[in-house]
Amino acid sequence: MMMAAHTRMYGIIISSAADSNYVSFSSPKPKAAATKSPSPPVKPIPGTYGWPVLGPLSDRLDYFWFHGSETFFRKRMDKYKSTVFRTNVPPSFPFFGADVNPNVIAVLDCRSFSHMFDMDIIEKRNILVGDFMPSVSFTGNTRVCAYLDPTEDTHAKVKSFAMDILKRSSNVWVSSLLSSLDTMWNTIDESVSTKGKASTLVPLQKFLFTFLTKSIIGADPEAAASPDIAKSGYAMLDAWLFLQIMPTQGIGILQPLEEIFLHSFPYPFLFVKGNYDKLADFVAQQGKEVVERAQVDFGLTRDETIHNLLFILGFNAFGGFSVFFPTLLSILLKDSEGVQRKLREEVRSGTSTLSFESVKQMPLLQSFVYEALRLNPPVPIQYGRARKDFQLRSHESAFEVKKGELLCGYQKLVMRDPKVFEDPETFLSDRFTGEKGEDLLNYLYWSNGPQTGSATPSNKQCAAKDVVPLTACLFVAYLLRRYDSIASDSSGDITVAVRGA
Numbered sequence: 147m148m149m150a151a152h153t154r155m156y157g158i159i160i161s162s163a164a165d166s167n168y169v170s171f172s173s174p175k176p177k178a179a180a181t182k183s184p185s186p187p188v189k190p191i192p193g194t195y196g197w198p199v200l201g202p203l204s205d206r207l208d209y210f211w212f213h214g215s216e217t218f219f220r221k222r223m224d225k226y227k228s229t230v231f232r233t234n235v236p237p238s239f240p241f242f243g244a245d246v247n248p249n250v251i252a253v254l255d256c257r258s259f260s261h262m263f264d265m266d267i268i269e270k271r272n273i274l275v276g277d278f279m280p281s282v283s284f285t286g287n288t289r290v291c292a293y294l295d296p297t298e299d300t301h302a303k304v305k306s307f308a309m310d311i312l313k314r315s316s317n318v319w320v321s322s323l324l325s326s327l328d329t330m331w332n333t334i335d336e337s338v339s340t341k342g343k344a345s346t347l348v349p350l351q352k353f354l355f356t357f358l359t360k361s362i363i364g365a366d367p368e369a370a371a372s373p374d375i376a377k378s379g380y381a382m383l384d385a386w387l388f389l390q391i392m393p394t395q396g397i398g399i400l401q402p403l404e405e406i407f408l409h410s411f412p413y414p415f416l417f418v419k420g421n422y423d424k425l426a427d428f429v430a431q432q433g434k435e436v437v438e439r440a441q442v443d444f445g446l447t448r449d450e451t452i453h454n455l456l457f458i459l460g461f462n463a464f465g466g467f468s469v470f471f472p473t474l475l476s477i478l479l480k481d482s483e484g485v486q487r488k489l490r491e492e493v494r495s496g497t498s499t500l501s502f503e504s505v506k507q508m509p510l511l512q513s514f515v516y517e518a519l520r521l522n523p524p525v526p527i528q529y530g531r532a533r534k535d536f537q538l539r540s541h542e543s544a545f546e547v548k549k550g551e552l553l554c555g556y557q558k559l560v561m562r563d564p565k566v567f568e569d570p571e572t573f574l575s576d577r578f579t580g581e582k583g584e585d586l587l588n589y590l591y592w593s594n595g596p597q598t599g600s601a602t603p604s605n606k607q608c609a610a611k612d613v614v615p616l617t618a619c620l621f622v623a624y625l626l627r628r629y630d631s632i633a634s635d636s637s638g639d640i641t642v643a644v645r646g647a
Contacts, residue, residue, distance in 0.1 A: 188537070188544045193222065193232030195249045202238035202248040209236055210396045210409060215526070219254060219556045229255035229563075230540050235527075235554055237278050237393035241411035247277045250529075250554035251538075251547065256563040256589045258540040259555040261530075263595050263605070268530035268553070270606050271295040276529050277552055280390040283415035286426060286453035292461070300446075302603035304454050307444045309601065309609050311436065311458070315361045320501055323617065326357035327624050334640055343639040350471060355380035358463045363455065365432030375428045382421040383460040384468075389413045390461075422456075429455050466524040466614070472638075473522045474515070474618060477573065478625070479634040485575045486626070489514060493623040500627070505619035513578035515618045516590055516597070521573060523557045523592035530555075541565050557591060 195201050209218045222233055234248040253259045262268055272279045274292045282289055291304035330353035337344035359367050359379070367376045375382075392408050399408075415422070430437060430452050440451035478486055489511055497504050505511060530553045538545045538553075547553070562570040566589045567577070578586055587597040593614070595607030608614070625632065633642040 186539060186542055186544045188546065191230060191232055191251060191545045191547075192226035192228050193252075195232060195234055199239050202234040205234035205248070206236045206238050206409065207405065211401050211405060215396060215556070216558055219252060219559055222252070223254055223559070228540070228543070229253070230258050230538065230543070230545055235276060236409060237276075237412075242278065242393070247552070250276070250552045251545075253538070253540075253553050253555045254559045255540050256560060256566045256591075258538055259528075259557075259560040259591060260596075261536075261538055262528055262553060262555055263599070263607070265296050265533075265605055267533050267536045269295050269297075269533040270530060271298070273529040273531055273552065275391055275394050276527075276554070278393060278412075280412065281415055284386065284390050284418075284422070285457055286422075286449060288450055288453040290454045290457040292457065296604050296606065300450070303444045303446055304450070305601075305603040305609060307440050307446065307451075307454070308458055309603075310439075310443070311362055312610060312613055315364075316502075318364075319361045319613070319617070320620065322357050322360040323620055324500065324624060326353045326360075327621070329353065329356070331625075331628060331643075335643055335645075338640055338643050343635065343641045344643075345639050346472070346475060351380040351384070351468060354464055354467050354471070355383065358459055358467070362436075362459050362463060363429055363433040364436055365428070367428075372424065372428055374424055378421075379425065379428070380464070382418070382425055383464050386418045386422055386425075387461060387465050389415070389418055425456055425460070426452055429459070462608075463610070467617075469524040470518070470522070470614075470618065471621060474518055474622060475634075476638060477518055478622065479632065479638075479640075483575075485514065486632075488575070489622065490626040490630075493626045500620055500623055502616050502620075505616060505623055508619065508623070509579050510576060511619050511623060512615065513583060514575045515615045515622065516578040516587070517573055517575055518618070519592040519615065520561045520567075520577075520590055521558070523561070525592070525594075526556060526558050528555045528557060528591075528594055529553065561589065561591060563589070 196204060205218075208221075209215055213221060222231055223229055229252075231252050233250060233252055235250050236248065237246060238248040253261070272289075272293050279293065289300075291301060291308065294301040294304070296302070330349045333349045334344040334346060356367055359365055367379055393412055397404065397408070430448075433455060436455065437448060437451045440446045440455075441448060446454070478489075492508050492510050493505075496507055532547050532549050532551045532553070534549050536547055538547045561567070564570050567586070577583055578590075590597040593599075593601075593608035593611035595601070595605065595611065597611070599607055599611075601607040601609050601611055628646060629643055630646045631642055631644040632640065635641050
């Protein structure tokens, strides 16, 4: 899924047939990501990896401590006067071993980044978070789909299975979302009423866990036999996620403690094994129908199914929405340009029933979500390894890339490409409206492919590329229909929540 995803769906088209939320798999032909132009001059790739050990360590400290990830890439882009350059990215020295190579070629404009979607020249084996791969013990000793290259037979089986889950879940996806949102916002209303404010963090995570478990696994955690899952399933997923990606993430605690204890070595699966086993048992027992279908219809083993399902649920869906929904809320609640008012007018002028079909008729709402994805993609970095020697092009130059070299695209800068997006640093809620806005969807890359592309078993584009933004639209529409006014304090806690009539 997203993590980590509209009207135009990449491998999924929402039909208005008998069920307005039915998902059928047919795809518009994607437009080319870049128009043909005269061949640019071939140049050496600028930048350097520095001295062994010292170069990667220096870059790591810049990335996490002295600059932060966005400034890290910006400064080097300015230094080399190029959107393509050599650098190092974490993790690195001291305890990651020679098998983790921090050397990458950064690609930071739309044209150079678009090479990452060409599976003829890019390999995706074991590089979800760069050259570092968390231990497969975190996924039941199974290399799940996110770490498979499309040339591997199991990739097509799991990707087809994931797409089938989305298709079949369309009948319950919206109803589960709306009922779980009722519970979330009732909890927040009560806290605002009694305490004067409410944090959205825990209610949001509980909402996501319940909604996604019902939709993907077909099981209600509240009705399951395991009280631990119902009470703390979301926290179990949080800990499991955090330990896997911690060496690659900056969290802003007191330095140098973060560097010493979080970025210098991988943590063992042992710390979360007990809870992971509980989650796997929950999927196996409560999702029996889904597990059996994967074995019969897609040729997966029972273990492959369980651990891929848990990864889809926990890493892709829960992890992605846990990043993106707080971003949506923050943008909405900090609005000072009247966007909230305009969106409220649009979402209240439509049909009384919220569905995928109804939000497809709300162009400003869809554009608002797309713009949030442009500036704040749930997965900010994408990686791809050169399958063979090839010539990579930016807007101005061409560069020779050798087989085996690792490309790194920082999407927060890629999708602020000034040659594609006007006023790229500014959040423009209506950027993706009209014919011009529709054309810009060719450069909305948050899903490991353009929004006009199609997820297939033979590529790595997110299987939920269209379901994610539609779900985000429903999340925002629900909120604006429920409240006449909603606001937060500087910490993000809800302080004003005035219900509509």
